[in-house]
Structures are given as C-alpha cells and as structure tokens.
Amino acid sequence: MELSELNRVWSQIYFYLRYDYNEDITHRGVRILQQVKNGEYVTIKEISEKLQISHNTASEHVSRLIKKGYIQKERDNKDRRKTVLSLTPKGSEVLVKHTCLDESKLDKIFSLLSKEEQNMIMSSLKLLEQKGRDIHENRIG
Amino acid sequence: MELSELNRVWSQIYFYLRYDYNEDITHRGVRILQQVKNGEYVTIKEISEKLQISHNTASEHVSRLIKKGYIQKERDNKDRRKTVLSLTPKGSEVLVKHTCLDESKLDKIFSLLSKEEQNMIMSSLKLLEQKGRDIHENRIG
DNA sequence: GTTTATATATCGTATTATACGATGTATGTC
C-alpha cells in the first residue's frame, strides 16, 4: 500500500473540491473554530495550549470571534473563573466553508455515481474517520 | 445521500490525521505552493490571478519562497518576460506537511485494515479525485 | 525602427494578523 499515493489523491480531492470562498476570518480564527467544534469542554486555556499561544492571545482571538458572532461563551457554573466556548450556527457555517468540500460540487459528482459507488465512498470515509478518531484518542499505538 | 454527513466525516478525518507540524511557512505561502504544484505552467501572473492579489504582491511572496528554497524559477525560452515556477523537493515536502495526512498515522490505520478495506478506501478516493478533476476542469456542468 | 503592450522586480508605504508582558478582576483552594 503506497501511502504517499493515497495522500496525493487526498490533497488533490481537496484542491479540486474545496469552496471558492473569500476569507473573512483569519487563519488563526479558523484553527480556533476547529478546536471549539472538536472539544467537549473548551476553555480559553484549552485553546491557548492546543495552539501553543499565550492565554492573553487566545483570549483576544476568542473575543474577536465572539464579536463576529462565530463563538459564544458562558461561565462554567461549577467554576466561575472558567469560560466555556461553543460555536454559533454562523460559526459552524463559516467553519464548513473553510474546512469542507463544496457541497454543490459534491452534489454534481454524486448525481453521476451509482448508489453502490456512493455507498462505497461513504463507507470508506467513515472507516477512515473511525480509525482516525482512535488514533487521535490514543486508542491505537 | 446526505452530503453534509460526508463533509462532517471528511473534516473529521483531516482533523484527526493531519500532521502536527509547526508552521515555518506563511498561510499565503502554502497557497502559492499549492498553485505551483497543481499548474503545468505557472507564472507570477497566474499566481496573482488565482489568489486575486496584485502582481507585485505575488512577485514578493514568490521571491520569499525562493529564498527559503521551496520554489525555483526560470525564464521561459519562448518569452523571456515570463518566469516559470516549480517546486523544489524541499517545497514539495513542506507542502505535504501542510496539506496531507500524517503518513505515520495512516500507516498505523492501514496495518489494521484488511487488503479489501484498503483497496476500497483507495478506490473511493481515486473515484472522488477523478470526478473532482472533471469538475475543476469544467468537464462536468 | 518606433510605439505600445506585457511580465516581472523592487521599493516605499500602509493595514491587518499575531503575539506577549504587565496588570487587573474574579473565583477557588488551603
């Protein structure tokens, strides 16, 4: 199995199918939205550690994202010092545009595929996701 | 077919499996390396149009990437005004780190999959790539 | 051959993105 071939294909897919979308969010902002989306309990400290930046920087980035309406925050009832972050619907939408494949393009592609092909693609991706999650959560080596 | 589900899976795969790599290239730099990799004949003007920036900005970004050893340039023999850009091996490597999945992670995953599963994943991705290329090159509506 | 157009390089200038130390407030633990 030639993994570099798989990688070539992966990055080509993204190159061809990503949204042609004009940035109105910073690079750092996207990374933060990703972290907020993928954590269960995300605080400023979490963000600063994950992105390896100071807490002040993290706080300010988050503050700007809140102003843009992409993130909301609330104080944790169990520890009022802590701020818990979550994505707004608007934030979710912006994140999709910057990390996902253009669904109108996907729609065109899928309309040309057999049911069997569609299912194959879906199964493959889900298998990769599942194994990927295991790696991410250190359940595998 | 629920495309948003496919997209959720896609972005999760990337989130779990991408390289944990420290940036020593700018966001714009990565975009330019991508363009250089994916074009057959890439000039400063091409870059400026694709990224929708002025030619001077494009020229300067490219100049910096050349200094870092990621891109090389040569004059087109048929039109000496034109500079043709290509990736260096070093540039290719940096691009992989910023756009691909971590191959050591993939290796772990694939070592756990049957030959059949591996082939299914590979076939699926190649099918998506092929159709994606068609879309990109306007062969499909 | 001259004029005009094209392609890129360089420089000066400016804005935005990103970062952190210092400081302050609020809350939690001992």
Add this chain to the structure above:
DNA sequence: GACATACATCGTATAATACGATATATAAAC
C-alpha cells in the same frame, strides 16, 4: 487571609499581507 487559577484588558511589538509607483526587459503592433 494567602495563594493559586482563569480570563480580560491594555500597551507594545513583530510578522504577514497588500498595493501604488517606478523601473527594466521583452514582445507585439504599426
């Protein structure tokens, strides 16, 4: 109360990004 933790705010600084002006080189049109 003393100390620790979490985050917010402000001042400061650097890096990234952008473009207009200008210049040089080359190609096309007349």
